[in-house]
Amino acid sequence: MSNLTHSTAWQALSAHQTVISKQALRGMFRADPARFDKFSLQLEGLLLDYSKNLITEETLALLLNLARQSKLDDWIARMFNGEKINTSEQRAALHTALRAPRGTEVNVDGKDVMPDVHRVLDHMRRFSDAVRNGSLRGHTGKPFRDVVNIGIGGSALGPLMACEALKPYGSAQLNAHFVSNVDATDLAETLKRLDPETTLFIVSSKTFTTQETLTNADSARAWLVKHLGAEEAVARHFAAISTNLTATSKFGINPDNVFEFWDWVGGRYSLWSAIGLPIALYIGMDNFEQLLAGAHAMDEHFRETPFERNMPVIMGMLGIWYANFFDADSYAVLPYDQYLQHFPAYLQQLEMESNGKRVDRDGHETDYATQMVIWGEPGTNGQHSFYQLLHQGTRMIPADFLAPLASHNPMGEHHAMLLANCFAQTEALMLGKTAEEVRAELMAQGIGDEALESLLPYKVFPGNRPSNTLLFDQLDPRTLGMLIALYEHKVFVQGVVWNINSFDQWGVEFGKQLAGKLLPELQGKQHTSSHDASTNGLINHYLARKS
Ligand code: G6Q
Secondary structure (H helix, E strand, O other): HHHHHHHHHHHHHHHHHHOOOOOHHHHHHHHHHHHHHOEEEEEOOOEEEOOOOOHHHHHHHHHHHHHHHHHHHHHHHHHHOOOOEEEOEEEEEHHHHHOOOOOOOEEOOEEEEEEHHHHHHHHHHHHHHHHOOOOOOOOOOOOOOOEEEEEEEEEEHHHHHHHOOOHHHOOOOOOOEEEEEOOHHHHHHOOOOOHHHHHHHEEEEOOOOHHHHHHHHHHHHHHHHHHHOOOOOOHHHHEEEOOOHHHHHHOOOOHHHHHOOOOOOOOOOOOHHHHHHHHHHHOOHHHHHHHHHHHHHHHHHHHHHHHHHHHHHHHHHHHHHHHHHHOOOOEEEEEEOHHHHHHHHHHHHHHHHHHHHOOOOOOEOOOOOOOOOEEEEOOOOHOOOOOOHHHHOOOOEEEOEEEEOOOOOOOOOHHHHHHHHHHHHHHHHOOOOOOOHHHHHHHHHOOOOOHHHHEEEEHOOOOOOOEEEEEOOOHHHHHHHHHHHHHHHHHHHHHHOOOOOOOOOOOHHHHHHHHHHHHHHOOOOOOOOOHHHHHHHHHHHHHHHHH
16 A cells, blocks of 8 residues: 555545435535635636535545645645756756746756746747738738747647637637647648748747647648748748747757757646747737736645645645545546637646556556546537536546636627526536435326336436636636636645656657668568557558558
């Protein structure tokens, strides 16, 4: 048994689970009319209602004991202070510094990183203003109309999600596009719609060695040069964001268009850095700074607030409750906001790449579960497909429901309907429908005894299915910043309790090596026998069909 599962706090939760699992949320609400007030929190315009969880005040106290036992407060201080908490890569994890206000001091290796952070933000402002006001133009003198971000994973998902989420703040003159996949279809379908004279490419890559990104960037450059008939056009139509300035200059990017960031910014935590340039171009730098300010407000909340009222701590510990004491293995994120359509995909990377690990900080395999599978789709669409399983499947799937109180697109009764669906779903998941209720319903419909009894089991809903609801006034840049930072810190809390390093990603690095190794075999003609039978079979089938 590991120290964690052996610990008093863990054992107390285990014992408590057997008590709670016999109780029903219905009853808990009936017994305590103040449950919403007890189990909800507010930060500015963001409300977290966590009352529809399988918890009592005692549960919460026990969960927070576990957080304390894990020395969460020390870890929070270590992260914010720039300690090298990403031990397997010997790096700090300082995304919080990227959104700290001017005048703050944050040291890494004895050097204050904040002047560099603000130097790059100033550069982003100059560049995005110039592109947006048309003073920076393409090779033929036309203003830019389309920005294509070429990047993958952490160098794409954040900006893609944020540009979609903040569309109401987006420029009418400038469109943002995202090309990630090495499948040429991604680039080809994007370029089909674009005019090379008015297209700006941003090559986003922390390492500037990622196969997909460099391949797409080469092909985009060839397209541009072919259509504009001049190699010099590249200097005006390409910008780069990277920690690897040698590689960007080798690619031929004009140094004035290179935006730097640093190894203490993890890919999936990088949208606050220069990686956010497509966001700044699309919504303007003032709005981008609002996004940073929202995240900073959440940072301050996370750092300063006692655990009992700390949103990321509460959300993180509830996740631990279900993953480790109820054996939940997946978690749904269900935004009732079309603009948040990419939010579940963004969180998939943030959560699963950070905490999808089975070896703890001491190098031992864990004897407890870690990250749950994260998935989701915007409501109400999901209600017409997978919600069936949420209501009546055999698994417990905790869920976060997110919704704005006001729509950017007020139209008839749409928004009231949207919210009615959101609230009705969490209520139904919690309450379920008992056999008595179903019987009464069927009798009222005049269904005869025999038919009624045979139909009854299918119409019963067990309920007791937990959810959080996050409500916010409207999805604006500041609120989005708060939301993203809330989930970043929730992930951190869980990583601390699970005693894992949330900031490395050896599984992703492994994938990068593998593709490079196999490529020459597909490019050649030689029959292969160096792999397992399945892989040999697939390669040889491809080679035979190719020729
Ligand atoms: C993020 C991961 C990964 C990374 C991509 C792109 O945390 O490390 O998703 O962002 O593999 O890497 P580059 O930015 O180096 O191209």
